[in-house]
């Protein structure tokens with residue numbers, strides 16, 4: 001657990017604002033988009049909120065908004081009624097365009113009932129937003145933005161233990177000195193990347209990670225380079241991977257945990273699919289637990305962005321987990337991931353993958369025949385619902401497969417297997433995980449087993465390499481960075497810090 005306690009004693013200095021005169025270029029070029037500046041970006045949202053509170057005429061509106069913040073994403077049960085009676089005058093006062101009161105009591109209100117208040121085209125995005133841009137709060141925002149855009153070097157981090165090893169290098173635990181935030185730093189050795197022509201892959205992974213913003217997918221916070229490595233600084237996942245939890249723990253996964261993990265993976269996939277990203281490498285190893293027991297999908301190395309409903313071809317994935325259409329060399333799309341979810345639920349339940357015995361050695365060719373031709377077997381460990389959802393997800397023909405009817409995962413979430421899951425609460429982060437990793441335990445076969453990585457030196461350094469490094473080395477990722485800073489500051493500090 002990082003936390004602000006562990007931040008450097010020099011943190012104030014590290015977060016010192018540039019003089020406002022240095023922000024002029026930024027002020028001239030920054031896109032004046034209400035949604036991005038005042039809703040999406042955490043620091044921008046906070047400063048805009050504080051600005052609005054200073055205005056007498058916006059007080060009612062702010063009271064309404066602060067009530068709504070607690071309600072979006074949750075089920076607003078009976079108190080919706082009380083709420084809209086009490087606040088009736090507020091709706092009217094700040095014009096109809098702000099919000100229309102719900103006419104009836106909802107027992108299961110649509111999630112977006114109030115969302116549009118917070119989005120484009122609402123009352124606050126007009127005159128208040130215009131005035132905000134002339135205020136000292138907006139100046140402060142620009143100063144934060146300048147800090148956000150500072151070049152990133154390895155000096156900003158402390159490095160701790162080795163967490164794992166990947167194809168192009170190692171993953172280390174690290175901590176941002178200025179904030180105390182813990183991350184996992186995935187280092188790609190430049191020599192290895194070059195020798196194995198991994199430039200495109202590395203850049204693909206980095207750019208996809210940059211785009212995702214989900215509590216169920218590992219997020220990117222920084223991308224930077226050192227002399228010999230390219231680094232991706234990712235959400236720290238200290239609870240081990242699902243492979244370890246399935247096979248190496250005395251305590252087996254019970255059906256609640258299987259259902260919970262499957263539901264979170266399902267949300268992660270839905271998020272990727274909304275961005276037209278096919279993940280393509282779903283397997284227990286790639287699902288990581290955090291210290292609270294929530295999971296995230298990690299390792300987007302094989303993921304691909306599909307352009308406008310287009311399909312792709314390519315034998316990509318891990319032997320034993322690839323969907324039949326991938327093996328057969330057909331064109332395929334997002335459906336391959338629902339197959340992957342089927343394999344995952346199966347493996348969590350049976351402690352073996354669907355087409356291979358626990359310790360069985362199978363030739364690749366034989367395994368591929370089984371996957372494309374044979375029906376998987378279900379024993380007594382599978383309840384009706386589990387068997388049912390696995391069968392539906394493991395349909396060989398993607399057209400018949402659950403999740404592939406174009407509903408964006410809604411049909412999967414509606415399956416009786418997920419009956420106990422309230423997806424809305426889950427996505428709002430309001431459900432506690434059924435199992436919390438023990439912080440004293442290292443959930444990894446043996447840290448000693450992770451060999452040190454040898455670096456590859458030499459090779460001729462070209463201009464093309466530099467171009468690639470430059471594309472990679474983009475520094476902080478806005479949302480992650482702002483979240484990190486916000487998590488170590490109190491609300492007034494967002495405005496005051498650095499003023500002395």
Ligand code: ADP
Nearest residue numbers: 163164165166167168171184234235236237299
């Ligand atoms: P590769 O793409 O080269 O396979 P991975 O992204 O899978 O690399 O990372 C390699 C290993 O590092 C993983 O198996 C895991 O043990 C560890 N690891 C990766 N990402 C994280 C993370 N965010 N938090 C903790 N450990 C991680």
Ligand code: MG
Nearest residue numbers: 166167286299
């Ligand atoms: Mg991996």
Ligand code: MG
Nearest residue numbers: 299300301302
């Ligand atoms: Mg990878």
